[in-house]
Amino acid sequence: SGHFGVVKRCRERSTGTFYAAKFVKMRRCRSSRLGLEWAQVEREVAILRQLDHPNIMRLHDLFSSRAEVVLILELIGGGELFDFIAEKEMLSEEEAIEFLGQILRGVEYLHARRIAHLDLKPENIMLQEKDVPKPRIKIIDFGLAQRLDDGVTFKSLCGTPQYIAPEVINYEPLSSATDMWSIGVITYILLSGLSPFQGETDAETLSNIVAGDYEFEERCFSQTSEMAKDFIRQLLVKEPGQRMTATECLVHPWIK
Structure with a gap:
Protein backbone atom coordinates (compact mmCIF):
# COMPACT_ATOMS: atom_id res chain seq x y z
CA SER A 1 0.00 0.00 0.00
CA GLY A 2 1.54 3.32 -1.11
CA HIS A 3 0.59 7.01 -1.11
CA PHE A 4 -1.86 6.73 -4.00
CA GLY A 5 -2.60 3.05 -4.37
CA VAL A 6 -2.99 -0.43 -2.99
CA VAL A 7 -1.66 -3.78 -4.19
CA LYS A 8 -3.87 -6.88 -4.29
CA ARG A 9 -3.26 -10.44 -5.42
CA CYS A 10 -5.19 -11.37 -8.57
CA ARG A 11 -5.50 -14.41 -10.84
CA GLU A 12 -5.56 -14.51 -14.64
CA ARG A 13 -8.55 -16.68 -15.53
CA SER A 14 -7.15 -18.00 -18.82
CA THR A 15 -3.92 -19.35 -17.27
CA GLY A 16 -4.63 -19.56 -13.52
CA THR A 17 -1.44 -17.55 -12.90
CA PHE A 18 -1.36 -15.22 -9.89
CA TYR A 19 -0.15 -11.63 -10.25
CA ALA A 20 0.04 -8.48 -8.13
CA ALA A 21 -2.49 -5.81 -9.15
CA LYS A 22 -1.34 -2.30 -8.23
CA PHE A 23 -4.33 0.08 -8.18
CA VAL A 24 -3.17 3.67 -8.68
CA LYS A 25 -5.57 6.56 -8.06
CA MET A 26 -5.41 9.23 -10.76
CA ARG A 27 -5.61 12.96 -10.17
CA ARG A 28 -9.11 14.19 -11.09
CA CYS A 29 -8.01 17.69 -12.07
CA ARG A 30 -4.87 19.82 -12.19
CA SER A 31 -5.63 21.57 -8.91
CA SER A 32 -6.23 18.32 -6.99
CA ARG A 33 -3.50 17.10 -4.64
CA LEU A 34 -4.90 13.58 -4.44
CA GLY A 35 -3.70 10.92 -6.86
CA LEU A 36 -1.01 10.84 -9.51
CA GLU A 37 -0.87 12.71 -12.78
CA TRP A 38 -1.25 10.54 -15.87
CA ALA A 39 2.23 11.60 -17.09
CA GLN A 40 3.84 10.10 -13.96
CA VAL A 41 2.14 6.74 -14.42
CA GLU A 42 2.85 6.80 -18.16
CA ARG A 43 6.56 7.33 -17.47
CA GLU A 44 6.69 4.40 -15.01
CA VAL A 45 4.84 2.11 -17.44
CA ALA A 46 7.04 3.14 -20.39
CA ILE A 47 10.14 2.25 -18.34
CA LEU A 48 8.75 -1.07 -17.05
CA ARG A 49 7.82 -2.13 -20.60
CA GLN A 50 11.49 -1.87 -21.64
CA LEU A 51 12.74 -4.12 -18.85
CA ASP A 52 13.26 -7.87 -18.88
CA HIS A 53 15.75 -9.02 -16.25
CA PRO A 54 15.61 -11.76 -13.57
CA ASN A 55 16.31 -9.22 -10.79
CA ILE A 56 13.70 -6.65 -11.85
CA MET A 57 9.94 -6.89 -11.31
CA ARG A 58 8.06 -7.50 -14.58
CA LEU A 59 4.98 -5.67 -15.86
CA HIS A 60 2.47 -8.16 -17.30
CA ASP A 61 -0.48 -5.97 -18.30
CA LEU A 62 -2.21 -2.64 -17.77
CA PHE A 63 -5.83 -1.51 -17.40
CA SER A 64 -6.94 2.09 -17.05
CA SER A 65 -10.00 4.25 -16.50
CA ARG A 66 -10.31 7.97 -15.79
CA ALA A 67 -10.23 7.38 -12.03
CA GLU A 68 -7.47 4.79 -11.73
CA VAL A 69 -4.82 2.72 -13.47
CA VAL A 70 -4.21 -0.93 -12.62
CA LEU A 71 -0.72 -2.30 -13.23
CA ILE A 72 -0.64 -6.12 -13.40
CA LEU A 73 2.80 -7.02 -12.06
CA GLU A 74 4.78 -10.16 -11.38
CA LEU A 75 3.79 -11.54 -7.96
CA ILE A 76 6.77 -11.51 -5.58
CA GLY A 77 6.02 -13.40 -2.38
CA GLY A 78 9.10 -13.29 -0.12
CA GLY A 79 8.64 -9.86 1.46
CA GLU A 80 10.93 -6.84 1.58
CA LEU A 81 14.69 -7.04 2.05
CA PHE A 82 14.03 -4.42 4.78
CA ASP A 83 12.02 -6.96 6.84
CA PHE A 84 14.56 -9.71 6.15
CA ILE A 85 17.34 -7.51 7.60
CA ALA A 86 15.16 -6.43 10.54
CA GLU A 87 14.61 -10.07 11.52
CA LYS A 88 18.32 -10.90 11.33
CA GLU A 89 19.59 -7.48 12.56
CA MET A 90 22.58 -7.78 10.22
CA LEU A 91 23.83 -10.16 7.54
CA SER A 92 27.09 -12.04 7.23
CA GLU A 93 29.39 -10.73 4.50
CA GLU A 94 28.62 -13.84 2.42
CA GLU A 95 24.87 -13.16 2.63
CA ALA A 96 25.36 -9.45 1.86
CA ILE A 97 27.52 -10.27 -1.18
CA GLU A 98 24.86 -12.70 -2.45
CA PHE A 99 22.16 -10.00 -2.29
CA LEU A 100 24.39 -7.19 -3.58
CA GLY A 101 25.53 -9.21 -6.59
CA GLN A 102 21.90 -9.54 -7.67
CA ILE A 103 21.06 -5.88 -6.93
CA LEU A 104 24.12 -4.77 -8.90
CA ARG A 105 23.29 -6.96 -11.90
CA GLY A 106 19.78 -5.47 -11.98
CA VAL A 107 21.13 -1.92 -11.64
CA GLU A 108 23.85 -2.54 -14.26
CA TYR A 109 21.07 -3.65 -16.65
CA LEU A 110 19.08 -0.46 -15.92
CA HIS A 111 22.07 1.83 -16.33
CA ALA A 112 23.06 0.17 -19.63
CA ARG A 113 19.60 1.25 -20.84
CA ARG A 114 20.15 4.81 -19.55
CA ILE A 115 17.57 4.37 -16.78
CA ALA A 116 18.16 5.50 -13.19
CA HIS A 117 15.89 4.06 -10.48
CA LEU A 118 16.40 7.00 -8.04
CA ASP A 119 14.63 5.31 -5.11
CA LEU A 120 16.81 2.31 -4.25
CA LYS A 121 16.31 1.23 -0.63
CA PRO A 122 15.69 -2.07 1.21
CA GLU A 123 11.90 -1.47 1.04
CA ASN A 124 12.11 -1.46 -2.78
CA ILE A 125 14.04 -4.72 -2.98
CA MET A 126 11.87 -7.82 -2.60
CA LEU A 127 12.68 -11.49 -2.07
CA GLN A 128 11.13 -13.84 -4.63
CA GLU A 129 10.76 -16.52 -1.93
CA LYS A 130 11.56 -16.32 1.73
CA ASP A 131 12.67 -19.56 3.35
CA VAL A 132 15.20 -20.73 0.77
CA PRO A 133 19.01 -20.86 1.18
CA LYS A 134 19.79 -18.19 -1.45
CA PRO A 135 16.73 -16.02 -2.12
CA ARG A 136 16.45 -14.30 -5.50
CA ILE A 137 15.81 -10.58 -5.22
CA GLY A 143 7.66 5.47 -9.63
CA LEU A 144 10.65 7.86 -9.45
CA ALA A 145 12.73 6.23 -12.23
CA GLN A 146 13.94 8.38 -15.11
CA ARG A 147 15.40 7.91 -18.56
CA LEU A 148 18.71 9.76 -18.70
CA ASP A 149 18.89 11.24 -22.18
CA ASP A 150 22.03 12.89 -23.58
CA GLY A 151 22.04 16.64 -23.19
CA VAL A 152 18.99 16.63 -20.89
CA THR A 153 19.61 17.65 -17.28
CA PHE A 154 17.35 16.07 -14.68
CA LYS A 155 17.00 17.39 -11.12
CA SER A 156 14.60 16.23 -8.41
CA LEU A 157 14.12 16.54 -4.67
CA CYS A 158 12.37 13.14 -4.47
CA GLY A 159 13.57 10.11 -2.56
CA THR A 160 13.83 8.84 1.01
CA PRO A 161 16.10 10.97 3.27
CA GLN A 162 18.37 8.15 4.55
CA TYR A 163 19.22 6.91 1.05
CA ILE A 164 19.41 10.01 -1.15
CA ALA A 165 22.71 11.30 -2.51
CA PRO A 166 24.18 14.77 -1.83
CA GLU A 167 23.35 15.93 -5.38
CA VAL A 168 19.62 15.33 -4.73
CA ILE A 169 19.68 17.54 -1.61
CA ASN A 170 21.76 20.21 -3.40
CA TYR A 171 19.35 20.15 -6.38
CA GLU A 172 22.17 19.32 -8.79
CA PRO A 173 21.89 17.15 -11.93
CA LEU A 174 21.18 13.47 -11.22
CA SER A 175 22.73 10.50 -13.00
CA SER A 176 23.21 6.75 -12.69
CA ALA A 177 25.82 7.60 -9.99
CA THR A 178 22.90 8.75 -7.79
CA ASP A 179 21.80 5.08 -7.59
CA MET A 180 25.34 4.02 -6.69
CA TRP A 181 25.33 6.22 -3.57
CA SER A 182 22.13 4.45 -2.47
CA ILE A 183 23.82 1.07 -2.98
CA GLY A 184 26.62 2.26 -0.68
CA VAL A 185 24.02 3.08 1.99
CA ILE A 186 22.24 -0.27 1.47
CA THR A 187 25.58 -2.14 1.83
CA TYR A 188 26.33 -0.32 5.11
CA ILE A 189 22.87 -1.28 6.42
CA LEU A 190 23.16 -4.93 5.31
CA LEU A 191 26.44 -5.32 7.22
CA SER A 192 25.54 -3.41 10.40
CA GLY A 193 21.77 -2.99 10.70
CA LEU A 194 22.51 0.75 11.07
CA SER A 195 21.94 3.63 8.68
CA PRO A 196 25.19 5.58 8.04
CA PHE A 197 23.73 9.11 7.99
CA GLN A 198 20.70 8.71 10.29
CA GLY A 199 20.16 11.80 12.44
CA GLU A 200 17.61 12.61 15.14
CA THR A 201 15.55 14.45 12.50
CA ASP A 202 15.31 14.40 8.69
CA ALA A 203 17.09 17.78 8.62
CA GLU A 204 20.02 16.33 10.59
CA THR A 205 20.13 13.26 8.31
CA LEU A 206 20.27 15.50 5.20
CA SER A 207 22.97 17.65 6.81
CA ASN A 208 25.06 14.51 7.54
CA ILE A 209 24.69 13.38 3.91
CA VAL A 210 25.79 16.73 2.45
CA ALA A 211 28.80 16.75 4.80
CA GLY A 212 29.60 13.10 3.91
CA ASP A 213 29.65 12.55 7.66
CA TYR A 214 29.67 8.83 8.52
CA GLU A 215 31.95 6.35 10.26
CA PHE A 216 32.25 2.59 10.70
CA GLU A 217 31.10 2.18 14.31
CA GLU A 218 33.40 -0.22 16.12
CA ARG A 219 30.58 -2.13 17.85
CA CYS A 220 29.05 -3.09 14.47
CA PHE A 221 32.04 -3.20 12.13
CA SER A 222 34.78 -4.76 14.29
CA GLN A 223 34.42 -8.08 12.42
CA THR A 224 33.91 -6.52 8.97
CA SER A 225 36.67 -7.01 6.39
CA GLU A 226 38.68 -4.06 5.06
CA MET A 227 37.56 -5.02 1.54
CA ALA A 228 33.90 -4.57 2.52
CA LYS A 229 34.66 -1.16 4.03
CA ASP A 230 36.63 -0.20 0.90
CA PHE A 231 33.60 -1.15 -1.22
CA ILE A 232 31.38 1.20 0.83
CA ARG A 233 34.00 3.99 0.79
CA GLN A 234 34.14 3.89 -3.02
CA LEU A 235 30.37 4.46 -3.22
CA LEU A 236 29.78 7.02 -0.45
CA VAL A 237 31.82 9.63 -2.33
CA LYS A 238 30.36 13.15 -2.51
CA GLU A 239 31.52 13.70 -6.12
CA PRO A 240 29.21 11.53 -8.33
CA GLY A 241 31.84 11.04 -11.04
CA GLN A 242 34.22 9.43 -8.55
CA ARG A 243 31.81 6.71 -7.37
CA MET A 244 32.17 3.17 -8.68
CA THR A 245 29.71 2.22 -11.42
CA ALA A 246 27.60 -0.95 -11.12
CA THR A 247 29.97 -2.69 -13.56
CA GLU A 248 33.01 -1.66 -11.49
CA CYS A 249 31.27 -2.87 -8.31
CA LEU A 250 30.75 -6.31 -9.85
CA VAL A 251 34.51 -6.70 -10.37
CA HIS A 252 35.48 -5.22 -6.98
CA PRO A 253 37.48 -7.91 -5.11
CA TRP A 254 34.93 -8.02 -2.27
CA ILE A 255 31.98 -8.81 -4.59
CA LYS A 256 33.89 -10.89 -7.12
Whole structure:
Protein backbone atom coordinates (compact mmCIF):
# COMPACT_ATOMS: atom_id res chain seq x y z
CA SER A 1 0.00 0.00 0.00
CA GLY A 2 1.54 3.32 -1.11
CA HIS A 3 0.59 7.01 -1.11
CA PHE A 4 -1.86 6.73 -4.00
CA GLY A 5 -2.60 3.05 -4.37
CA VAL A 6 -2.99 -0.43 -2.99
CA VAL A 7 -1.66 -3.78 -4.19
CA LYS A 8 -3.87 -6.88 -4.29
CA ARG A 9 -3.26 -10.44 -5.42
CA CYS A 10 -5.19 -11.37 -8.57
CA ARG A 11 -5.50 -14.41 -10.84
CA GLU A 12 -5.56 -14.51 -14.64
CA ARG A 13 -8.55 -16.68 -15.53
CA SER A 14 -7.15 -18.00 -18.82
CA THR A 15 -3.92 -19.35 -17.27
CA GLY A 16 -4.63 -19.56 -13.52
CA THR A 17 -1.44 -17.55 -12.90
CA PHE A 18 -1.36 -15.22 -9.89
CA TYR A 19 -0.15 -11.63 -10.25
CA ALA A 20 0.04 -8.48 -8.13
CA ALA A 21 -2.49 -5.81 -9.15
CA LYS A 22 -1.34 -2.30 -8.23
CA PHE A 23 -4.33 0.08 -8.18
CA VAL A 24 -3.17 3.67 -8.68
CA LYS A 25 -5.57 6.56 -8.06
CA MET A 26 -5.41 9.23 -10.76
CA ARG A 27 -5.61 12.96 -10.17
CA ARG A 28 -9.11 14.19 -11.09
CA CYS A 29 -8.01 17.69 -12.07
CA ARG A 30 -4.87 19.82 -12.19
CA SER A 31 -5.63 21.57 -8.91
CA SER A 32 -6.23 18.32 -6.99
CA ARG A 33 -3.50 17.10 -4.64
CA LEU A 34 -4.90 13.58 -4.44
CA GLY A 35 -3.70 10.92 -6.86
CA LEU A 36 -1.01 10.84 -9.51
CA GLU A 37 -0.87 12.71 -12.78
CA TRP A 38 -1.25 10.54 -15.87
CA ALA A 39 2.23 11.60 -17.09
CA GLN A 40 3.84 10.10 -13.96
CA VAL A 41 2.14 6.74 -14.42
CA GLU A 42 2.85 6.80 -18.16
CA ARG A 43 6.56 7.33 -17.47
CA GLU A 44 6.69 4.40 -15.01
CA VAL A 45 4.84 2.11 -17.44
CA ALA A 46 7.04 3.14 -20.39
CA ILE A 47 10.14 2.25 -18.34
CA LEU A 48 8.75 -1.07 -17.05
CA ARG A 49 7.82 -2.13 -20.60
CA GLN A 50 11.49 -1.87 -21.64
CA LEU A 51 12.74 -4.12 -18.85
CA ASP A 52 13.26 -7.87 -18.88
CA HIS A 53 15.75 -9.02 -16.25
CA PRO A 54 15.61 -11.76 -13.57
CA ASN A 55 16.31 -9.22 -10.79
CA ILE A 56 13.70 -6.65 -11.85
CA MET A 57 9.94 -6.89 -11.31
CA ARG A 58 8.06 -7.50 -14.58
CA LEU A 59 4.98 -5.67 -15.86
CA HIS A 60 2.47 -8.16 -17.30
CA ASP A 61 -0.48 -5.97 -18.30
CA LEU A 62 -2.21 -2.64 -17.77
CA PHE A 63 -5.83 -1.51 -17.40
CA SER A 64 -6.94 2.09 -17.05
CA SER A 65 -10.00 4.25 -16.50
CA ARG A 66 -10.31 7.97 -15.79
CA ALA A 67 -10.23 7.38 -12.03
CA GLU A 68 -7.47 4.79 -11.73
CA VAL A 69 -4.82 2.72 -13.47
CA VAL A 70 -4.21 -0.93 -12.62
CA LEU A 71 -0.72 -2.30 -13.23
CA ILE A 72 -0.64 -6.12 -13.40
CA LEU A 73 2.80 -7.02 -12.06
CA GLU A 74 4.78 -10.16 -11.38
CA LEU A 75 3.79 -11.54 -7.96
CA ILE A 76 6.77 -11.51 -5.58
CA GLY A 77 6.02 -13.40 -2.38
CA GLY A 78 9.10 -13.29 -0.12
CA GLY A 79 8.64 -9.86 1.46
CA GLU A 80 10.93 -6.84 1.58
CA LEU A 81 14.69 -7.04 2.05
CA PHE A 82 14.03 -4.42 4.78
CA ASP A 83 12.02 -6.96 6.84
CA PHE A 84 14.56 -9.71 6.15
CA ILE A 85 17.34 -7.51 7.60
CA ALA A 86 15.16 -6.43 10.54
CA GLU A 87 14.61 -10.07 11.52
CA LYS A 88 18.32 -10.90 11.33
CA GLU A 89 19.59 -7.48 12.56
CA MET A 90 22.58 -7.78 10.22
CA LEU A 91 23.83 -10.16 7.54
CA SER A 92 27.09 -12.04 7.23
CA GLU A 93 29.39 -10.73 4.50
CA GLU A 94 28.62 -13.84 2.42
CA GLU A 95 24.87 -13.16 2.63
CA ALA A 96 25.36 -9.45 1.86
CA ILE A 97 27.52 -10.27 -1.18
CA GLU A 98 24.86 -12.70 -2.45
CA PHE A 99 22.16 -10.00 -2.29
CA LEU A 100 24.39 -7.19 -3.58
CA GLY A 101 25.53 -9.21 -6.59
CA GLN A 102 21.90 -9.54 -7.67
CA ILE A 103 21.06 -5.88 -6.93
CA LEU A 104 24.12 -4.77 -8.90
CA ARG A 105 23.29 -6.96 -11.90
CA GLY A 106 19.78 -5.47 -11.98
CA VAL A 107 21.13 -1.92 -11.64
CA GLU A 108 23.85 -2.54 -14.26
CA TYR A 109 21.07 -3.65 -16.65
CA LEU A 110 19.08 -0.46 -15.92
CA HIS A 111 22.07 1.83 -16.33
CA ALA A 112 23.06 0.17 -19.63
CA ARG A 113 19.60 1.25 -20.84
CA ARG A 114 20.15 4.81 -19.55
CA ILE A 115 17.57 4.37 -16.78
CA ALA A 116 18.16 5.50 -13.19
CA HIS A 117 15.89 4.06 -10.48
CA LEU A 118 16.40 7.00 -8.04
CA ASP A 119 14.63 5.31 -5.11
CA LEU A 120 16.81 2.31 -4.25
CA LYS A 121 16.31 1.23 -0.63
CA PRO A 122 15.69 -2.07 1.21
CA GLU A 123 11.90 -1.47 1.04
CA ASN A 124 12.11 -1.46 -2.78
CA ILE A 125 14.04 -4.72 -2.98
CA MET A 126 11.87 -7.82 -2.60
CA LEU A 127 12.68 -11.49 -2.07
CA GLN A 128 11.13 -13.84 -4.63
CA GLU A 129 10.76 -16.52 -1.93
CA LYS A 130 11.56 -16.32 1.73
CA ASP A 131 12.67 -19.56 3.35
CA VAL A 132 15.20 -20.73 0.77
CA PRO A 133 19.01 -20.86 1.18
CA LYS A 134 19.79 -18.19 -1.45
CA PRO A 135 16.73 -16.02 -2.12
CA ARG A 136 16.45 -14.30 -5.50
CA ILE A 137 15.81 -10.58 -5.22
CA LYS A 138 13.72 -8.28 -7.39
CA ILE A 139 14.01 -4.50 -7.66
CA ILE A 140 10.53 -2.94 -7.52
CA ASP A 141 8.78 0.47 -7.60
CA PHE A 142 9.85 2.51 -10.61
CA GLY A 143 7.66 5.47 -9.63
CA LEU A 144 10.65 7.86 -9.45
CA ALA A 145 12.73 6.23 -12.23
CA GLN A 146 13.94 8.38 -15.11
CA ARG A 147 15.40 7.91 -18.56
CA LEU A 148 18.71 9.76 -18.70
CA ASP A 149 18.89 11.24 -22.18
CA ASP A 150 22.03 12.89 -23.58
CA GLY A 151 22.04 16.64 -23.19
CA VAL A 152 18.99 16.63 -20.89
CA THR A 153 19.61 17.65 -17.28
CA PHE A 154 17.35 16.07 -14.68
CA LYS A 155 17.00 17.39 -11.12
CA SER A 156 14.60 16.23 -8.41
CA LEU A 157 14.12 16.54 -4.67
CA CYS A 158 12.37 13.14 -4.47
CA GLY A 159 13.57 10.11 -2.56
CA THR A 160 13.83 8.84 1.01
CA PRO A 161 16.10 10.97 3.27
CA GLN A 162 18.37 8.15 4.55
CA TYR A 163 19.22 6.91 1.05
CA ILE A 164 19.41 10.01 -1.15
CA ALA A 165 22.71 11.30 -2.51
CA PRO A 166 24.18 14.77 -1.83
CA GLU A 167 23.35 15.93 -5.38
CA VAL A 168 19.62 15.33 -4.73
CA ILE A 169 19.68 17.54 -1.61
CA ASN A 170 21.76 20.21 -3.40
CA TYR A 171 19.35 20.15 -6.38
CA GLU A 172 22.17 19.32 -8.79
CA PRO A 173 21.89 17.15 -11.93
CA LEU A 174 21.18 13.47 -11.22
CA SER A 175 22.73 10.50 -13.00
CA SER A 176 23.21 6.75 -12.69
CA ALA A 177 25.82 7.60 -9.99
CA THR A 178 22.90 8.75 -7.79
CA ASP A 179 21.80 5.08 -7.59
CA MET A 180 25.34 4.02 -6.69
CA TRP A 181 25.33 6.22 -3.57
CA SER A 182 22.13 4.45 -2.47
CA ILE A 183 23.82 1.07 -2.98
CA GLY A 184 26.62 2.26 -0.68
CA VAL A 185 24.02 3.08 1.99
CA ILE A 186 22.24 -0.27 1.47
CA THR A 187 25.58 -2.14 1.83
CA TYR A 188 26.33 -0.32 5.11
CA ILE A 189 22.87 -1.28 6.42
CA LEU A 190 23.16 -4.93 5.31
CA LEU A 191 26.44 -5.32 7.22
CA SER A 192 25.54 -3.41 10.40
CA GLY A 193 21.77 -2.99 10.70
CA LEU A 194 22.51 0.75 11.07
CA SER A 195 21.94 3.63 8.68
CA PRO A 196 25.19 5.58 8.04
CA PHE A 197 23.73 9.11 7.99
CA GLN A 198 20.70 8.71 10.29
CA GLY A 199 20.16 11.80 12.44
CA GLU A 200 17.61 12.61 15.14
CA THR A 201 15.55 14.45 12.50
CA ASP A 202 15.31 14.40 8.69
CA ALA A 203 17.09 17.78 8.62
CA GLU A 204 20.02 16.33 10.59
CA THR A 205 20.13 13.26 8.31
CA LEU A 206 20.27 15.50 5.20
CA SER A 207 22.97 17.65 6.81
CA ASN A 208 25.06 14.51 7.54
CA ILE A 209 24.69 13.38 3.91
CA VAL A 210 25.79 16.73 2.45
CA ALA A 211 28.80 16.75 4.80
CA GLY A 212 29.60 13.10 3.91
CA ASP A 213 29.65 12.55 7.66
CA TYR A 214 29.67 8.83 8.52
CA GLU A 215 31.95 6.35 10.26
CA PHE A 216 32.25 2.59 10.70
CA GLU A 217 31.10 2.18 14.31
CA GLU A 218 33.40 -0.22 16.12
CA ARG A 219 30.58 -2.13 17.85
CA CYS A 220 29.05 -3.09 14.47
CA PHE A 221 32.04 -3.20 12.13
CA SER A 222 34.78 -4.76 14.29
CA GLN A 223 34.42 -8.08 12.42
CA THR A 224 33.91 -6.52 8.97
CA SER A 225 36.67 -7.01 6.39
CA GLU A 226 38.68 -4.06 5.06
CA MET A 227 37.56 -5.02 1.54
CA ALA A 228 33.90 -4.57 2.52
CA LYS A 229 34.66 -1.16 4.03
CA ASP A 230 36.63 -0.20 0.90
CA PHE A 231 33.60 -1.15 -1.22
CA ILE A 232 31.38 1.20 0.83
CA ARG A 233 34.00 3.99 0.79
CA GLN A 234 34.14 3.89 -3.02
CA LEU A 235 30.37 4.46 -3.22
CA LEU A 236 29.78 7.02 -0.45
CA VAL A 237 31.82 9.63 -2.33
CA LYS A 238 30.36 13.15 -2.51
CA GLU A 239 31.52 13.70 -6.12
CA PRO A 240 29.21 11.53 -8.33
CA GLY A 241 31.84 11.04 -11.04
CA GLN A 242 34.22 9.43 -8.55
CA ARG A 243 31.81 6.71 -7.37
CA MET A 244 32.17 3.17 -8.68
CA THR A 245 29.71 2.22 -11.42
CA ALA A 246 27.60 -0.95 -11.12
CA THR A 247 29.97 -2.69 -13.56
CA GLU A 248 33.01 -1.66 -11.49
CA CYS A 249 31.27 -2.87 -8.31
CA LEU A 250 30.75 -6.31 -9.85
CA VAL A 251 34.51 -6.70 -10.37
CA HIS A 252 35.48 -5.22 -6.98
CA PRO A 253 37.48 -7.91 -5.11
CA TRP A 254 34.93 -8.02 -2.27
CA ILE A 255 31.98 -8.81 -4.59
CA LYS A 256 33.89 -10.89 -7.12
